Structure formats: C-alpha cells, structure tokens
Amino acid sequence: MTNWLAVARRLRERGVLGINGRNADYTLIHNPRHRYPLVDDKLQTKQLATRAGIAVPELYGVVEIQHQAVAVNRLVENRRDFVIKPARGSQGDGIIVVTGRSRRLYRTADGSLLDDDALCFHTSNILSGIYSLGGQPDVALIEYRVNFDPVFEAVAFRGVPDVRIIVYQGVPVMAMVRLPTRASHGKANLHQGAIGTGVNMATGTTLTAVWRTSIVTEHPDTGNPVSGVQIPQWQTLLEFAARSYELTGLGYQGIDIVLDRDKGPMILELNARPGLAIQIANRAGIKTRLDLVERERRKLATIADRVAFARERFGVGPSPA
Amino acid sequence: MKRTHLYILVATLSAVGLAVFLYKVFAIGLPIASEERTEVWRVEVQLRLKAEGGPVKATLQLPQNTGAFAVIDQSFVSPGFGVTTASQGPNQQAVFSIREISGAQTLYYRAVVQRGRRFQDRGSRDPLPELTPPQFEGAELAAVRAITQGASRQSADPPTLAALIVRRLKEARPGDEASLLLGPQPTAARRVRVAVDLMRFAGVPARMVHGLMLEPERSGAGFVRWIEYYDKGFWAALYPSEPKPEALRHYLPWWRGSAPLLTVSGGEAEHHVTISRSQEYSLQVALAQKRELERRLVDYSLFGLPLQAQALFRIVMVVPIGIFLLVVLRNVVGVKTFGTFMPVLIALAFRQTGLVWGIAFLVLIIAIGLAIRFYLERLKLLLVPRLAAVVIVVVLTLVVLTIISHRLGIERGLSIGLFPIVIMTMTIERMTLVWEERGPLEAFQQAAGSLVVGTLCYFVMKVALIEHLMFVFPELLLVVLAATLLLGRYSGYRLVELPRFRVLAK
Numbered sequence: 117m118t119n120w121l122a123v124a125r126r127l128r129e130r131g132v133l134g135i136n137g138r139n140a141d142y143t144l145i146h147n148p149r150h151r152y153p154l155v156d157d158k159l160q161t162k163q164l165a166t167r168a169g170i171a172v173p174e175l176y177g178v179v180e181i182q183h184q185a186v187a188v189n190r191l192v193e194n195r196r197d198f199v200i201k202p203a204r205g206s207q208g209d210g211i212i213v214v215t216g217r218s219r220r221l222y223r224t225a226d227g228s229l230l231d232d233d234a235l236c237f238h239t240s241n242i243l244s245g246i247y248s249l250g251g252q253p254d255v256a257l258i259e260y261r262v263n264f265d266p267v268f269e270a271v272a273f274r275g276v277p278d279v280r281i282i283v284y285q286g287v288p289v290m291a292m293v294r295l296p297t298r299a300s301h302g303k304a305n306l307h308q309g310a311i312g313t314g315v316n317m318a319t320g321t322t323l324t325a326v327w328r329t330s331i332v333t334e335h336p337d338t339g340n341p342v343s344g345v346q347i348p349q350w351q352t353l354l355e356f357a358a359r360s361y362e363l364t365g366l367g368y369q370g371i372d373i374v375l376d377r378d379k380g381p382m383i384l385e386l387n388a389r390p391g392l393a394i395q396i397a398n399r400a401g402i403k404t405r406l407d408l409v410e411r412e413r414r415k416l417a418t419i420a421d422r423v424a425f426a427r428e429r430f431g432v433g434p435s436p437a
Numbered sequence: 438m439k440r441t442h443l444y445i446l447v448a449t450l451s452a453v454g455l456a457v458f459l460y461k462v463f464a465i466g467l468p469i470a471s472e473e474r475t476e477v478w479r480v481e482v483q484l485r486l487k488a489e490g491g492p493v494k495a496t497l498q499l500p501q502n503t504g505a506f507a508v509i510d511q512s513f514v515s516p517g518f519g520v521t522t523a524s525q526g527p528n529q530q531a532v533f534s535i536r537e538i539s540g541a542q543t544l545y546y547r548a549v550v551q552r553g554r555r556f557q558d559r560g561s562r563d564p565l566p567e568l569t570p571p572q573f574e575g576a577e578l579a580a581v582r583a584i585t586q587g588a589s590r591q592s593a594d595p596p597t598l599a600a601l602i603v604r605r606l607k608e609a610r611p612g613d614e615a616s617l618l619l620g621p622q623p624t625a626a627r628r629v630r631v632a633v634d635l636m637r638f639a640g641v642p643a644r645m646v647h648g649l650m651l652e653p654e655r656s657g658a659g660f661v662r663w664i665e666y667y668d669k670g671f672w673a674a675l676y677p678s679e680p681k682p683e684a685l686r687h688y689l690p691w692w693r694g695s696a697p698l699l700t701v702s703g704g705e706a707e708h709h710v711t712i713s714r715s716q717e718y719s720l721q722v723a724l725a726q727k728r729e730l731e732r733r734l735v736d737y738s739l740f741g742l743p744l745q746a747q748a749l750f751r752i753v754m755v756v757p758i759g760i761f762l763l764v765v766l767r768n769v770v771g772v773k774t775f776g777t778f779m780p781v782l783i784a785l786a787f788r789q790t791g792l793v794w795g796i797a798f799l800v801l802i803i804a805i806g807l808a809i810r811f812y813l814e815r816l817k818l819l820l821v822p823r824l825a826a827v828v829i830v831v832v833l834t835l836v837v838l839t840i841i842s843h844r845l846g847i848e849r850g851l852s853i854g855l856f857p858i859v860i861m862t863m864t865i866e867r868m869t870l871v872w873e874e875r876g877p878l879e880a881f882q883q884a885a886g887s888l889v890v891g892t893l894c895y896f897v898m899k900v901a902l903i904e905h906l907m908f909v910f911p912e913l914l915l916v917v918l919a920a921t922l923l924l925g926r927y928s929g930y931r932l933v934e935l936p937r938f939r940v941l942a943k
Contacts, residue, residue, distance in 0.1 A: 123935050126942035132930075134938075136768060140928035237817055244819050308876075331940065396940060 131401030133392055138368075142406070146285070146367025147388050154364045155386040159203045159257060164363050170356055171382040173199070173260040173374075180255045185240040188258065189232045197261040200239060202247040202254045208303045210247030212238055213261060213276075225274055226301065262382065265375035267348055271311075273297050273337040278304050279315070279353060279373045279381075282390055282402065285413050286361030288354050288426040289405040291315035292397040293322055293347065298337045304372075306393045311335065313342050314398030318431025320350025326396045353381050354423045360386060398432075405430055443926055447919040454915030467909055470902060474716040475551060477509070478651045480689070482546040483709040484699065490539035493703040494532060497546060498647070498692035501529040504674075506550045506651075506689050514545035527644075528692040550651070550689060571634040580614035585639040595641045595668040602635050603628075603664070603677045625678045629662040630695065632677060642667035644693050646674065651712055652687040658710040660691065660698065739908055747908075752788065754907035757917050759784055759894035764924055766890050771931030773879075774887040775867040782860045783891035784898055792895060796888065798838070799861060803884070805834050806865035807872070827869065828862045835861075 127134075133142075154160050165172045176198055177191040192198050192214075201211040212235070213225035221229040230238075239256045241247075248254040268277040275296030282290045292312045299309030306312045311332065314323035325332050325342040335342050347353065353373055360371045360383070370390025373381050395402050408429060409416075416422045461467045468475075484495060499522065500508055513520045518533040533544055573581045584605055592598035606628050609615035618631050629645050636643035643666040649658055663676040676685060692698070699708055739750050759781040766772045774780050787795035809830045813823050864887070872880040897903065906913060930938075 118939075120932075120935050123939055123942045124930055127930060127935070127938055130941055132938050132941050134928075134930040134934045135771070136931060137928040140926055240819065244821065326940075329937065329940070392938075396938065399941060401941065 127401070131404030131407070132395055133401065133403045133406070135392065137403070138389075138392060142284070142368040143389055147369070148365065151365050152388050155366065155369065155388045157203050158201065158205075158385055159255065161364075161383070161386050162257075162259075165383050168359065168363055170359060170363070171379060173262060173376075173382055173384070176258040176260065178203075178255055178257055179239055179243065182240060182243055185236050185243060185256075188235055188239045188256070191258055192235075199257075199259050199261050200235070200242070201257050201259070202242040203257055204248035204252065204254050205242075206247075208305055208308075210238075210242055215261065262374045262384075263377045265348060265377050267345065267375065268293070268295065270338060270340040271295050271335045271342045271345065273335070275300070275303060275310075276374055278384055279347060279375070280312075280390070280394060281353065281357040281371050281373065282369075282394060283357045283361055283371055284368050284406050284409050285416075286358050286419070287409045287413070287416060287422045288317065288357040289409060289430060290394050290398055290400070290402050291317060291353075291357075292394045293345070295325075295335065295342065297327070297335070306391065306397075311342060312393060312397035313345075314394075314400070315347065316432050317354075317429075318427045320347040320353070321345065322347070323398065323432065326393065329396075331399070348375060349381055351423070354426060355419060356381060356383060358419045358422045358426075364388075400432070440926065443922060447923050450915045450919035450922070454912045454919070457912035458910045458916075461910060461912075469906070477715055477717050478550045478689075479713045479715065480548045480550060480649065480651075481711045481713075482698075483711070484533075484544040484546070484706050485709070486542040486544060486701065486704055486706045488538045488540060488542060488704040490537070491703050492534070492536050493538055493542075493701070494534045495544070495699060495701045495704075495706060497531045497533070498696065498698050499529040499531050499546070500548060500550070500689065500691045502527065502690060502693075503550065504688075504690050505686070506552055508548050509551050510549040512547050514547070518544065525696075526694065528694065528696070570637050570640075573638070577618060580617045581635060581638050583614045584618075585635055588635075589639055595636075595666050596673065598639060598641055599632075599636060599643070599664065599666050599675050602632050602639075603675060606632055606635075607677070626662050628677055629664055632664055636664070636666055644672075645695060646690050647692050647698065648688050648690040649710065649712065650687055651689050651714070654713050656709070656711045658712050660710075661688070663688070665693065739911060751904055751908050752785070754911060754914075755898040755904050756781060756785070757914055758903055758907060759898045761917050761921055762894055762897050763890060764921055766893070768924060768927060769929075769931060771933035772886045772890055773883045774890050775864060775871065775883050779860075779864060779867060780887045780890035781894050783864065783887060784894035786860045787891065787895040788898070792892065795895075796892070799864070799888070801838070802831060802834055802861050803865055803868060806831050806862075807868065810865075810869050824866055824869070827865060831862050831865060 154164060159175075159178065162172050162175055176195065177188075179185060179188055179191070188200070195214075196217060197213075197215050199211060199213050202209075205211065212230070214222045214230075215225050216223045218229060221231055222235060223229055242254055242256040245253045262276055264272070264276050271277075272295045277293060277295045279291060279293050281288050292314055294304040294306065295311040295313065296304050297309050297311055301308070304310050306326070309328065311325045311327045313325035315321070316323060322343050322345045327336060333341060333343060356373060357371050360369065361367070364386060366386075366388055368388075368390075370387035372384040372387065374384050375381055392402070409425075412425065416425055462469060480500075482497065484497065486493065486495060499511070513531065513533075515533050517538065518535045520531055520533055522529060522531045524530075531546065584602065588598055588601040588605060592601050606615050606619065609619055609623075618635075619627060623631075633643045633645050643664055646663050646665050647660045648663070649660060661678070663674055663678075665672040665674050667673075674688075674690075676688070699706055739747060739754075742750065760778060763774070763778065763781055767774065783795075783799065786799075789795075790798060806827055810823070810827050813826055818826065868880050868884055871883055
C-alpha cells in the first residue's frame with residue numbers, strides 16, 4: 117500500500133510540476149493567448165525564425181487550397197527527399213518523410229512506397245483538417261528533410277531524434293533528447309513510445325533515459341547506451357532556445373531542435389504547452405529551476421547572460437548510470 | 438493579488454448563496470430533504486343550522502393571532518351562502534349569509550394549523566384596545582375592592598398580580614369575597630371571566646381568550662378559556678385551569694373577548710369541533726404559507742413556473758452538479774474524457790434511457806459507428822463527408838435497433854429520444870477524431886473514461902436529495918460556482934500524476 121499523500125509531499129519537495137501547476141502558474145500567466153498562433157502554426161513559426169536569422173528547415177512550398185493538392189507532385193518534382201507536414205498538426209501526426217525515389221514512386225522513412233495519387237490524397241487530408249487541433253482547415257508544408265547528425269545514429273530507431281528545451285522567461289531550464297523507437301513508429305513523442313534522455317545543461321551530454329514509465333540505460337531496439345552522448349554545438353542550441361523567447365513572447369515554451377548533418381541545429385517547432393515528462397527524463401523537478409529563474413531574472417538581460425546562467429546553474433553531476 | 442481577488446469573489450458568492458439558502462430553510466421553512474414531513478392539525482368546525490325560513494346570518498369567530506401556531510390554510514364549505522370575512526377588534530370573523538332558506542343546513546369551516554417556526558413565548562403584540570373598567574355595585578364592589586387591594590399590596594407587577602388574583606379565586610371558600618363574585622359552583626369560564634374583571638378593575642388590561650386543545654385528536658372538542666394580560670407591550674397568557682406546563686404547547690388561541698363563537702340571526706345553530714392530526718410533505722406546507730413576502734419569494738422561484746417548465750428545470754438544475762463532478766474528476770483526479778462536457782451529456786442521455794440500456798446502446802452504436810468509419814476509410818473519403826456519412830449510418834442503426842427492440846417487446850429501446858441521438862453521434866465523431874489523431878489506445882482510454890465519468894455523473898445527478906436541493910434552492914448554484922472558480926486555480930497534482938511521477942519521489 118503506497119502512501120500517496122507522502123508521494124505528493126515528496127514530489128512537491130522535489131519541485132515536480134504537475135499539469136494543473138503548469139497551466140495555472142505558468143502557461144496561463146506567462147503565455148498570452150493571442151501569441152499561440154505563432155507556435156501552433158508551423159508556417160508562422162518558420163517565417164518568424166527566418167526573419168530572426170534562426171535556422172529552420174528550408175520551405176519548398178505551401179499547399180493552401182484543395183485543388184492545388186494536385187500541384188504537390190509538381191512542387192517536389194526536382195526533390196529527391198522532402199517532408200510533407202500539416203502546419204497545425206500536433207504530436208507529429210500527418211507527417212510524411214520521403215527519403216528517396218524508386219522509379220515513379222516515393223520511398224518514405226518507414227520503408228513504404230507511395231505513388232503520386234497517395235501523396236495527393238494525403239495532402240488533401242491535411243488541408244481538410246484531419247491532423248489539426250480541433251479539425252480546422254489547415255495548410256500543408258513541404259520542406260527540407262533533415263539528414264540527422266550521426267551522433268544519434270546508434271541510439272535512434274529510424275525517425276528523427278530531436279532536442280527539446282524548456283525555456284522560461286528566455287532562460288533554458290531543462291532539456292531532453294527524444295529518441296524514436298520501433299514502438300513509436302519513428303516519432304519523437306514520449307507518450308507514443310519514444311525514449312527521452314535527460315541532458316546535463318552545463319555540458320550538453322545526455323543523462324539516463326526514460327522509456328514509458330521506467331528508467332533505461334540502453335536503447336530498447338539498438339541496445340546501445342543512451343547516456344553520456346555529447347550533443348554537438350550545445351552552445352548554439354542554448355542560444356536558439358534563449359532567443360526563442362524574444363521570437364514569440366511566450367514566457368513558458370518548449371523548443372524542438374533537430375541537428376542536421378550538414379546545416380547544423382535547426383528549429384523544428386515551438387510548443388506553448390510543453391509536456392512534463394521531461395522531468396522524468398531528467399529525474400528532477402522543473403519547478404525548482406523555474407523558481408530560481410524567477411528570483412534572478414532581473415539580472416538576466418542579454419541572451420548571453422541567460423545561456424551562461426543556464427549552463428552555470430542547471431548543470432548536474434555525472435550521470436549515476 | 439489575483440488570488441486575493443479570486444478569494445474575495447469566492448467568499449462573496451458562497452456567502453450570498455448560503456445566506457439565501459439558510460434564510461429559506463430557517464425563515465421560510467423550506468425542507469432540506471424532499472421526503473421531510475411536518476405535523477399539521479386539521480380543525481373542522483361544523484355548524485348545524487336550523488333556519489326559520491327568512492334571511493339567515495351566522496357569524497363565526499375565526500382563529501387569528503394564533504401564537505405558537507400558524508394557520509396555513511383555511512376553507513369554507515357553505516352551499517348557497519355568501520361568505521365574507523371581517524376584522525372585529527382583535528378577532529376575525531366569517532359571516533355566512535343567505536336571503537332565504539329553511540330547514541336544517543350544515544356549514545363547515547376548516548383550518549389547517551402548523552406549529553410555527555418561532556415559538557412566541559412572549560405572547561401576541563396586539564395593540565392595547567380601549568378597555569373600560571368593569572362596573573360593580575353594592576356587596577360585589579366591596580368584595581372586588583377587598584381582593585384587588587389585597588393582591589395589589591402583595592404584587593410588584595402585572596404577572597404577580599395576575600397570579601395572586603387567580604390563586605385567590607381558586608382558593609375561594611364558601612362565604613368569602615371570592616365565592617361571592619364567582620357564584621355557586623363556578624365553571625372554569627366563569628373563573629376566567631371574574632379574574633379578567635378583577636384585573637381590569639386593578640388597572641391591568643386583561644382579556645379572555647378562547648382556544649382549543651389540539652391534543653389528543655378528537656371529535657366534539659370544546660373550547661377552553663384562559664387569561665391574557667398586557668405587560669410591557671405584550672399580551673402574556675395565564676392558564677388558570679391547566680396544571681401541566683407541557684400541555685400548554687397544544688393550546689391554539691382562537692378568539693378574544695366575551696363574544697360567543699357563533700351568533701346566528703334568523704335561526705338556531707349548534708357547533709361541533711373535530712380535531713385531527715396528519716403528516717404532510719413539508720415542502721407543500723411551506724409553500725402554502727400565507728405571508729406576503731414569502732409568497733412573493735415562492736412566486737419568483739422555480740415553483741412559480743408552469744409544471745412542464747418545472748419538470749425541465751428539475752433536470753437542468755442538476756447539470757451544474759454533474760459538471761462540477763466532471764471538473765473534479767478531470768482536474769483533480771485526471772480522468773481522460775472526450776471533449777469537455779461530453780460525459781455530462783452522456784449522463785443526461787442515460788437519464789432518459791436508464792443506465793444499463795444507455796450503456797448497452799452507447800457501446801453498440803459506437804462499435805457500429807466505428808466499424809462503418811473504418812470501412813469508409815478504404816474509400817478515401819474527405820473528412821467532412823465521411824463524418825456526415827457516419828452520422829447518417831448511426832441514425833439508421835438507431836432506427837433498426839429501436840424497431841428490433843420494440844418487436845422483441847423491449848419497450849426501453851423506444852426511450853431513445855432525439856437528444857441522446859445527437860449525443861451519441863457526437864461521441865462517435867469525437868472518438869473517430871481521437872482515434873485518427875492519437876491512435877486506438879488513447880481512443881479507448883478516453884471512451885472508457887467518458888463512460889465511467891458519465892455513469893458517475895448519472896448517479897450523482899439522480900440522487901433525489903441533490904435534485905430536490907438544487908430545485909428548491911437554486912442559490913446553491915452560487916456555492917457550486919464559487920467551488921468551481923476555486924478549482925480553476927487548483928495547481929496541485931492530479932491523482933494520476935502521482936504514479937506517473939512516482940519515480941521522481943525516490
């Protein structure tokens with residue numbers, strides 16, 4: 117018989133943030149509603165980031181109305197690989213990653229082959245709002261396919277691993293690397309079965325990982341150790357994260373960054389209601405860090421200050437595993 | 438700062454809600470439980486009239502200023518007679534009149550009497566009337582002087598004076614002043630009359646009260662008399678013939694003064710009083726109260742609506758309770774449900790169909806709806822037409838199921854109204870959307886969550902006490918609103934988060 121009251125007390129002591137706490141004390145207060153479209157619509161996010169000089173996957177084209185869906189084939193005529201995604205999709209749904217061609221067919225990341233009609237139908241579905249929040253009509257984005265950095269090759273099963281950083285008042289407070297697994301069908305969302313590993317904010321090396329609800333040290337599909345991996349260009353990632361605050365004006369947000377083999381880190385998307393599983397991946401409560409930022413934020417004017425603060429204060433000792 | 442604002446708002450809302458609620462409970466006497474009953478007495482005065490053939494006029498004293506009791510209903514049964522009521526001094530009278538009648542007639546006056554909510558132990562607040570001191574002559578005058586002067590010397594105030602006079606009359610011995618005044622073999626009524634006269638002579642306003650003993654129930658009850666004297670702005674009662682104080686609780690004052698209960702011109706009459714006791718629903722008793730302010734409150738409450746609207750509001754008023762439960766289950770427990778208020782709507786649908794049938798129908802129809810949806814998936818239809826097709830098929834399925842259940846003689850199947858159809862199709866739409874966006878596991882989790890929460894809401898919304906409370910005391914909605922607002926700032930853990938984050942508590 118577990119003493120749940122004691123668990124709750126212990127969690128509060130450890131500064132673990134719950135959904136109610138996140139909503140009531142952070143997103144509701146620090147994220148102005150009218151700025152949500154900036155992050156919910158990936159097209160707007162992309163344009164915003166481009167203007168600010170932050171790297172994003174290059175946009176090949178946008179399909180906005182149904183009868184243009186046919187045109188999708190022409191848009192990708194000269195591309196060997198590309199990604200089609202809904203602008204307002206959530207949880208990574210509705211994304212097709214085309215990795216190459218086989219005669220007149222498109223080969224996708226999960227190994228299946230699509231013809232022109234299938235691609236056209238998928239685009240049409242995106243436009244009708246199947247993948248968007250609340251089923252509103254949407255637009256389809258066709259963009260550069262990230263060739264992810266070999267650093268995660270050994271610990272990712274297909275799909276694109278990414279780095280999620282929680283940014284509070286412009287200070288990166290907690291990060292995790294999300295590694296797709298066989299169970300997550302190449303998607304990088306934890307509740308779909310991806311692995312999340314905590315990140316030492318000081319050095320950018322991965323800590324232990326969480327898979328579903330348990331702590332793991334190896335990737336369940338590849339068997340390679342997931343901790344102790346150094347994320348390349350960590351400083352740049354932190355700067356992206358810190359700058360994203362000025363970009364959107366959202367006080368509490370999650371930023372998803374991918375590492376491209378050739379083009380370096382790129383912002384994939386921003387999230388105004390980032391999940392809380394990151395705390396499990398880092399085996400630490402986030403509220404302790406948020407409170408620290410709250411106390412010191414007056415001193416943290418510049419992006420360099422905020423990044424330095426994060427590296428200095430949110431580093432942890434070597435991973436216990 | 439925001440918190441203070443919220444707390445003030447919450448405190449104000451609950452204070453107002455609770456104040457109105459308590460006022461209605463304690464001042465108007467609306468019952469908290471729907472099956473609560475109140476003891477009432479029915480007093481029936483039967484008048485047997487022998488008319489002489491000409492115009493007849495009968496004047497009957499009616500109960501007024503009934504002290505610890507309240508007359509909550511009264512009626513006259515008087516075929517052919519005109520009835521008017523009028524005030525006469527401290528009393529109220531009914532006048533039965535008719536132009537021409539002969540032979541034996543029977544008239545009735547009925548009153549329903551309930552014990553008042555506030556026991557007026559200080560007596561009535563009737564204004565003091567002009568009371569002329571009684572005139573005595575000769576030996577009587579001397580006797581009156583002797584008694585009142587003796588009593589006045591020994592007493593300090595009207596209560597002690599009254600008590601002394603009553604005792605003096607009680608202890609009358611043959612040949613003394615008291616027995617001279619009382620006469621031979623005095624009745625209780627005679628004693629009261631003499632005591633009243635003596636008190637008035639001594640300068641204390643006093644009067645005779647005629648009343649009924651409500652206990653025990655009986656037919657042929659007679660009126661009893663007692664004294665009321667005026668003291669410090671109130672009329673206080675003194676019962677010379679009642680030795681047991683607990684019996685006084687059952688004295689119903691009827692009229693004051695020396696006038697008889699009944700006066701008849703143009704005939705002769707006798708009366709017969711029957712007292713019976715019964716238990717009535719408190720709600721009906723409270724609603725039947727005759728006081729002006731309370732009546733207006735009742736008129737402007739849900740009881741003032743036509744019956745059909747009342748029936749609707751009996752359901753509508755419990756919806757907020759279901760929604761509040763949903764808020765708790767979602768934000769404090771963390772149950773996943775379809776949409777925000779879908780489970781409450783499902784619970785409302787269950788009210789019409791019954792729980793078992795409701796769940797059976799819902800599961801069956803959702804299963805069929807999902808099957809259709811997955812078949813349509815192969816046709817690669819666009820979103821909106823596909824959803825529309827699902828809805829059409831669901832309606833068709835409902836028609837078939839209803840006809841089959843009717844043929845099988847299961848009439849409950851017919852109780853699926855228009856409203857549940859809308860709710861079920863919406864549920865299917867939600868479920869397919871979630872299935873599409875989040876996968877079957879999440880869809881089934883949410884479906885199970887919705888069903889469980891819907892069932893809980895159904896049970897809570899079905900509790901007779903809650904339905905009664907919300908309908909009789911709509912102001913409790915303010916308290917529910919306050920609690921909901923408070924939950925709106927609840928930032929603690931949800932119960933499901935405890936196992937989820939449990940690994941962090943080590």
